[in-house]
Structure formats: C-alpha cells, structure tokens
Amino acid sequence: MDLTLTDEEREIRQWVRAFVTKEIMPLEPEALSRERKHERGVTPEEMRDLQDRAKQAGFFGVQTPEEYGGMGLGATMAALIEIELGRSFIPFRFAGEADNILFDANEEQQASYLVPTIAGDRRSCFAITEPGAGSDARAIRTSAVRDGDEWVINGEKTFITGGHEADFTMVFAVTDPEKHRAGRSGESVTCFLVDRDQGWYSEPIDTMGEWGPASLVFNDVRVPHSAILGEEGRGFAMAMRWIGKGRYLLPARALGACERLVEMAMEHARNRVTFGQPIAERQAIQWMVADSAVDIEALRWLVLSAAWQVDQGNDSRQAQSMAKLYGGTRANEIVDRMLQVHGGMGYTRELPVERWYRELRLLRIYEGTDEIQRRTIARNLLQGYASVRGHLG
Structure with a gap:
C-alpha cells in the first residue's frame, strides 16, 4: 500500500488546511455564542460565502467526476480532506457534491436531480432508516405498490439527515413483498426519487448534538414508474x-x-x-x-x-x-x-x-x-x- 502523495495532492491538502485555519476556525467563537442562545451556529449565508470562496480557488465537487464540473478526486484524497475539515466543528462541506448513488440516474433523472444538486439548486436526502428498522435495514416496511404506470408509496422514515430541508428524497421501499418475506431483500427493495411536492412531509427531530435529522411520512404518495433510480428490486x-x-x-x-x-x-x-x-x-x-x-x-x-x-x-x-x-x-x-x-x-x-x-x-x-x-x-x-x-x- 503506497500512500505517497504527489506534489499536487500535497498542495491540495495544504490548501484545505490553510482554508480551515484562516477561514473556518475564526467563525467558531461566534458560532458557540449563537449556539448558547439556541440559534444556528453558522447561517446559510455564511456557509454559502465559505463555499463560494472555496469555489473561486478551484475547490468544487471534490469527488464529483470532472465531466460534471468537479475535481474527480479519489477516496484517499477525499479522506485526507475530511481529516483537515474535521479540525473545526463547523460542519463545512465543499459545494458541488451529490450522493454517490445519484450518478446511477438515467439521462432524464440527471437533468432533474443530479445536475441541479451539484449546482446547489436542489437538496436531497437519503431515506432508508425506519422506526422499526434502524440497524437492520433489511427489515424496512415502507411499501411501493404498482398501479398502472405509477407506484403508490406508504410508510415512515426516521433519523433522516437533511430530511427537513431537502426538496427531494431517495426513498427505499419494498416492491416485492413475497421476496422480502423470504429474506431476499437484494431483489425486493427499490429506490425512488420523490419530490417533496409529490406529497411527503417531514418533522424535525431534536437531538443532543447539532445533527438535525427528521422523520419523513409517505401517505399514498404517487410517483411515476420513471421515478425509479437504478433498477427495480435492486435498491438494497x-x-x-x-x-x-x-x-x-x-x-x-x-x-x-x-x-x-x-x-x-x-x-x-x-x-x-x-x-x-x-x-x-x-x-x-x-x-x-x-x-x-x-x-x-x-x-x-x-x-x-x-x-x-x-x-x-x-x-x-x-x-x-x-x-x-x-x-x-x-x-x-x-x-x-x-x-x-x-x-x-x-x-x-x-x-x-x-x-x-x-x-x-x-x-x-x-x-x-x-x-x-x-x-x-x-x-x-x-x-x-x-x-x-x-x-x-
């Protein structure tokens, strides 16, 4: 295992370290002061300003492939960057990122979900955890039933990161109950891309830390067959x-x-x-x-x-x-x-x-x-x- 960094990789790590020290850490005292008043430590405007400054320096979409305008860095370099970002409690992330599974989207879905997410115009959330299926993700009960050219989704998700702010979700539901009961979750669960305005709603969950998850509720939410991300039954x-x-x-x-x-x-x-x-x-x-x-x-x-x-x-x-x-x-x-x-x-x-x-x-x-x-x-x-x-x- 060779972890020798190239000159370019060393420069990237050094730049991130300097950015954290000079731009992010100075925000900490005010963030702590706000949090003592039960306010948001860093405002959305401050976060966007940080991201804009980083983008101007070329740091946009750290792991986003170059064909989508990102830096296309590998996992090792991404981990080294995360180490540097972790030196501040400010939850900064570079702009231009999207959930790795969104890159499985077809051309039409990429135009509606992936590209706007990378651009910062849309916000997603990943919804698999349920009240009765946390660590045991195979036990999910949220269902999606085929009705002609549509699917009808019913169920509840919980502890969903960013769930209250997202305008669309990647929700995982059982589409083949028989296979699911037989323990064949690898063939029974499907991922759907569902916009908030299609009917699901969220409730924030208060926690002991700054993590702000939410519960998502789906009551007869109808989506077209084209909302499936990837292949039907292969969502797990x-x-x-x-x-x-x-x-x-x-x-x-x-x-x-x-x-x-x-x-x-x-x-x-x-x-x-x-x-x-x-x-x-x-x-x-x-x-x-x-x-x-x-x-x-x-x-x-x-x-x-x-x-x-x-x-x-x-x-x-x-x-x-x-x-x-x-x-x-x-x-x-x-x-x-x-x-x-x-x-x-x-x-x-x-x-x-x-x-x-x-x-x-x-x-x-x-x-x-x-x-x-x-x-x-x-x-x-x-x-x-x-x-x-x-x-x-």
Whole structure:
C-alpha cells in the first residue's frame, strides 16, 4: 500500500488546511455564542460565502467526476480532506457534491436531480432508516405498490439527515413483498426519487448534538414508474453502497477533530499550573496524551487503508467497518480524556470541547452502530469473506 502523495495532492491538502485555519476556525467563537442562545451556529449565508470562496480557488465537487464540473478526486484524497475539515466543528462541506448513488440516474433523472444538486439548486436526502428498522435495514416496511404506470408509496422514515430541508428524497421501499418475506431483500427493495411536492412531509427531530435529522411520512404518495433510480428490486445494494462511503469518511472527519482536541489539551496542560507545576508534567496527563496519540495514529491507518482499497477497486467492506468501529469508539474515548485534561473549563460551552463531546457520540450510532460493525466484521471473518491478515493476505 503506497500512500505517497504527489506534489499536487500535497498542495491540495495544504490548501484545505490553510482554508480551515484562516477561514473556518475564526467563525467558531461566534458560532458557540449563537449556539448558547439556541440559534444556528453558522447561517446559510455564511456557509454559502465559505463555499463560494472555496469555489473561486478551484475547490468544487471534490469527488464529483470532472465531466460534471468537479475535481474527480479519489477516496484517499477525499479522506485526507475530511481529516483537515474535521479540525473545526463547523460542519463545512465543499459545494458541488451529490450522493454517490445519484450518478446511477438515467439521462432524464440527471437533468432533474443530479445536475441541479451539484449546482446547489436542489437538496436531497437519503431515506432508508425506519422506526422499526434502524440497524437492520433489511427489515424496512415502507411499501411501493404498482398501479398502472405509477407506484403508490406508504410508510415512515426516521433519523433522516437533511430530511427537513431537502426538496427531494431517495426513498427505499419494498416492491416485492413475497421476496422480502423470504429474506431476499437484494431483489425486493427499490429506490425512488420523490419530490417533496409529490406529497411527503417531514418533522424535525431534536437531538443532543447539532445533527438535525427528521422523520419523513409517505401517505399514498404517487410517483411515476420513471421515478425509479437504478433498477427495480435492486435498491438494497445501492443503499449499502451509499452507507459504505460514510464508513470511512465519517471516521476521517472525527480523526481531524481528535487531532485538534489533543493539540488544545496539550496547550492547556502546558499553561495550567496546579500545586506549583504545569499539569503537563504530571504522569496522569501524559498518559492520556500518549494513549490518544497512539489511538489517532492507528485510526489514521485504518481510515487511509479503507480509502486506498476503495481506490484500488477492492472489496473494502471489511476495512470500512473496521474504520467506522474504531473511529467511533476511539474518538469518544479521546474527547472524554481531553475534556478531563481541561477540567471544569472543558465542561463549559466557552470551549468547543463539550460540543465535540456531544457531536462525536453520534459516530457510534449512525451509518451502522458499533454493534452492527462488530457483527459485520465477525461474520466476514467466520464465513471466510475476510482474513485476520487483512487485505495483504
């Protein structure tokens, strides 16, 4: 595995690092102040301004193929960029992106959904999770029944990221109940592109962090047969492809947060004096810093290994699950240690430490819980799909 960066790739990473430091981090104090008043930390106008400035510098559509006006960067470079973006709690993303499965759209769908989404004129959401089918995505009950040239969709989705702001959704529904009951979800679930004005509605869900998901309700929502994304009955594999991407990019962003948290804690430890000496000289503090540094380095290699395998076209599911599991558990351990180093100040909302404490907790739940990742990793090993020797064999 060769992770040597080209000169161009090093320049990209350096530019993103400088952009985060000079443009995004200065927004943090005001964002924290607003959030203490239960307001949005960064306004849509501020976010668009950041995206416009990045676009002017050529950063638009990081993973969007060049034929659609993007940069067409691979998974490894995208992961390195996410690490840099993760160094701020501001939820910045470059403009010009679209859900990876939207590129499966036909020509007509691309004109109505993909191209406007890349341009920033439309907003999508991915809807598979249900009140009774979270980690067990195969247990979804939302149905789509064929009625002539239309499909009638009924059901409820929950914890849908961006669901209250989206103007269209990629919703997954059972289109072959018999195969679904037989456990053949790979042939029974279909993805539909459904505009909000076709009848579905949403309700926001309040959470302990800044993540703002929503519930989506479909009551006899009618869509044409042409609303199917991809192939009828083949939606489950498409959904897993969407989820798999998050399983290496989410821990990449958490990795950036952990780097910043440890740097902040070390600076505090050097300056905080108790009983006549800086707490950085105390073994208890040193061990927390050392353990966190080891965890960060291990997570870095798990994330980059998973991304590298994606770039190589390998079956990367095992690597992605390992990165997601380790990233979630270690990031939560690290933020807890670094809050402890900061003492009472870490618990206040004057610093972003407690915000990260709340935000990183989500990493152990969405895009597959810790338990699901462990199940997947063990199953792959026990059934011979993966080896404890890793991808090197």
